[in-house]
Amino acid sequence: MSDPIIKIQNMNKWFGDFQVLKNINLEVEANKKIVVCGPSGSGKSTLIRCINRLEEHQEGDIIVDGSELSEKTKDIEKIRAEVGMVFQQFNLFPHLSILDNCTLAPIWVKKMPKKEAQELALDQLKKVQIDDQANKFPGQLSGGQQQRCAIARALCMQPKIMLFDEPTSALDPEMIKEVLDAMVNLAKGGMTMIVVTHEMGFAKEVADEVIFMDEGMIIEKAETKQFFANPKSDRTKLFLSQIL
Amino acid sequence: MQILNFLKPNRDNIKNYSIIGSFLVLVSFIDVISNAFFKINITSFLPGSLTNLFPLILGFIGLNMMRIDYSGNKNLDLLNKNINTNNFNALLTLLILFSIIKALPQSLSWMILDATISGDSKDACTGTGACWTYIKVWFRRFMYGMYPNEFHWRINTAFILVIALGFVGYFMKENLKKYLALYYVIIYPIIAYLVIYYLISGGSFGLQWVETGAWGGLSLTFIVSFFCLIFCFPLGMIFALGRRSNLPVIKYISICYIEFWRGVPLITVLFMSSVMFPMFLPEDFFMDKLVRVIIAITLFEAAYCAEVIRGGLQSLPRGQYDAAKSLGMGYWKMHIFVILPQALKLVIPGIANTFLALVKDTPLIFVVGLAELAGMLALAKTNPKWLGFAMEGYIFASIVFWIICYAMSKYSYNLEAKYKTER
Numbered sequence: 001m002s003d004p005i006i007k008i009q010n011m012n013k014w015f016g017d018f019q020v021l022k023n024i025n026l027e028v029e030a031n032k033k034i035v036v037c038g039p040s041g042s043g044k045s046t047l048i049r050c051i052n053r054l055e056e057h058q059e060g061d062i063i064v065d066g067s068e069l070s071e072k073t074k075d076i077e078k079i080r081a082e083v084g085m086v087f088q089q090f091n092l093f094p095h096l097s098i099l100d101n102c103t104l105a106p107i108w109v110k111k112m113p114k115k116e117a118q119e120l121a122l123d124q125l126k127k128v129q130i131d132d133q134a135n136k137f138p139g140q141l142s143g144g145q146q147q148r149c150a151i152a153r154a155l156c157m158q159p160k161i162m163l164f165d166e167p168t169s170a171l172d173p174e175m176i177k178e179v180l181d182a183m184v185n186l187a188k189g190g191m192t193m194i195v196v197t198h199e200m201g202f203a204k205e206v207a208d209e210v211i212f213m214d215e216g217m218i219i220e221k222a223e224t225k226q227f228f229a230n231p232k233s234d235r236t237k238l239f240l241s242q243i244l
Numbered sequence: 245m246q247i248l249n250f251l252k253p254n255r256d257n258i259k260n261y262s263i264i265g266s267f268l269v270l271v272s273f274i275d276v277i278s279n280a281f282f283k284i285n286i287t288s289f290l291p292g293s294l295t296n297l298f299p300l301i302l303g304f305i306g307l308n309m310m311r312i313d314y315s316g317n318k319n320l321d322l323l324n325k326n327i328n329t330n331n332f333n334a335l336l337t338l339l340i341l342f343s344i345i346k347a348l349p350q351s352l353s354w355m356i357l358d359a360t361i362s363g364d365s366k367d368a369c370t371g372t373g374a375c376w377t378y379i380k381v382w383f384r385r386f387m388y389g390m391y392p393n394e395f396h397w398r399i400n401t402a403f404i405l406v407i408a409l410g411f412v413g414y415f416m417k418e419n420l421k422k423y424l425a426l427y428y429v430i431i432y433p434i435i436a437y438l439v440i441y442y443l444i445s446g447g448s449f450g451l452q453w454v455e456t457g458a459w460g461g462l463s464l465t466f467i468v469s470f471f472c473l474i475f476c477f478p479l480g481m482i483f484a485l486g487r488r489s490n491l492p493v494i495k496y497i498s499i500c501y502i503e504f505w506r507g508v509p510l511i512t513v514l515f516m517s518s519v520m521f522p523m524f525l526p527e528d529f530f531m532d533k534l535v536r537v538i539i540a541i542t543l544f545e546a547a548y549c550a551e552v553i554r555g556g557l558q559s560l561p562r563g564q565y566d567a568a569k570s571l572g573m574g575y576w577k578m579h580i581f582v583i584l585p586q587a588l589k590l591v592i593p594g595i596a597n598t599f600l601a602l603v604k605d606t607p608l609i610f611v612v613g614l615a616e617l618a619g620m621l622a623l624a625k626t627n628p629k630w631l632g633f634a635m636e637g638y639i640f641a642s643i644v645f646w647i648i649c650y651a652m653s654k655y656s657y658n659l660e661a662k663y664k665t666e667r
Contacts (some may be wrong), residue, residue, distance in 0.1 A: 039560070049566075052569075052570055054566050054569060054570065077572045077573065077574045078572065080569060080570055080571070080572040081571070081572030082568070082572075083570070084568035085566075085567075087563055087567065087570075089561075089563050090560075091563035091564060091565065091566060091567035092567070093568075093582055093586075094586065095585050095586050095589065095663075104571070104581055104582075105571035105572060105573060105625065108573070108577050108581060109571065109572045109573055110572075114261075146655065153571070154570070154571070157571060157572060
């Protein structure tokens, strides 16, 4: 057993008076794929946004790749550069072409030479099969293509961990598959992934562990097979019966 | 309006109706035109006030008769869709057109037909129309103020140089493009300042010194607007970012700055800059009045720019910030590459608005004794030899300002179209 790459201990978070995350404990080992599911408003998104500190937690420790996240963390950018994130609304930069979207951060954050960054970007775009769209702008692409581009953009930073925040929730059913395919390929490549999703088929296929959250708490955390075959808590059973 | 419904055409009789209708409209226009241009009143047989209303009523009935949804006639459809949509619009259209036609002959004869432009003294102006001779004689003063006539080439050369330097960005090599912003924000203003200082002020290189009090006219308008525009934009950007900062000190300094300058009238700021400000300076320290005025207007307009830019920053979805952060960009990288390019694009109309207001605010520097175009007019109209031509002067100034402002707004439309992106 190697040291966990993400370690969350007794983490609590409030939005004003409202406690969104309650006493979260989570360890993720390198190369593991974790799927987080649960009803909306249960704090799944907030949890993974805390992992690259897009949200600040108030209590407890979050340790990502050996560095603790806190107000004192000076080089939070360095940690974020190693944690890629894919959003529900894609969040591509609409004023830049697909290629520039992918090369912007490598060039300016990692100081990669422009040519090298472009080669890398084209390589990543090819993996998600949109290298032929490289010179178009995000507004000209379909939702599925945009989301695949967002995945490629995150991968161009060569992150150690990838976070997915409901990557298929804003897509048409037809486009969900192409995005999931890209994610499955990525999983097979050995990336550490934390995926918030309602796609249980995806969870069954790639996840090592599934976490069920409700009302800001981790209700159940189990290996994938066991989670679906033999859920322990009643709340999980109820959720699964409705979603499957 | 129900009464008029018997005049409503349908698809079967539209042909007759449209012929009668257009005939009525035509008659109404002939009546107004003959009235206005040839002083012939073809409806003189009607009693007093009805004579004036007659074309309106006739045209109104005519348009009403022609109104049908799908007539099949292309021109008629076009007319009905755009100006003849309902009774109110028809009436409004007729009123506006008739007013223009009625006002045309008088203004034409005053401005052009009866106007004088020959001669070079007031005696030439004997006609009843405008005296453009006045503008002709004073033209150099309106352009260059009290600047000595023999040195006007210095102003012209300086302006051509500054404009030429402004176009450098277009011809810059691809690999130098990343320094473009640096050039326009820092280097260009410095070069422009040096060019204007050494050429227009003179005092070295064998050029005679001309103090800024003698500068004036349209060239001064340009100088003041130019420097205020290029300085107030970056300054406004800094305060816009400052107001959104997480650091309380920076945030409250920015808020205080913006609210202070937005709360005081420009005219008091200008007074302060020329009267109060020198009192706080050490005695041997001298700052030219023009420089003080430019600084004052810049600080003033920067507050407005800041709020306009802040509007743009706020309209960006939070996801853009999240995405930039998640890629490991820090505050400055995120703003320079992701946020500002998008926000500034959104605020082009607002910024153009502020800039136009700035150009039109420059006449206020008259209160501290600097006479740009409108200021020179005020001086010229009180000249004993040329009393009574204020009207011509103000029309001239309006036209000049309109051309400048229209050019600026056109340019802003171009920029908008150029940087338009789909979301």
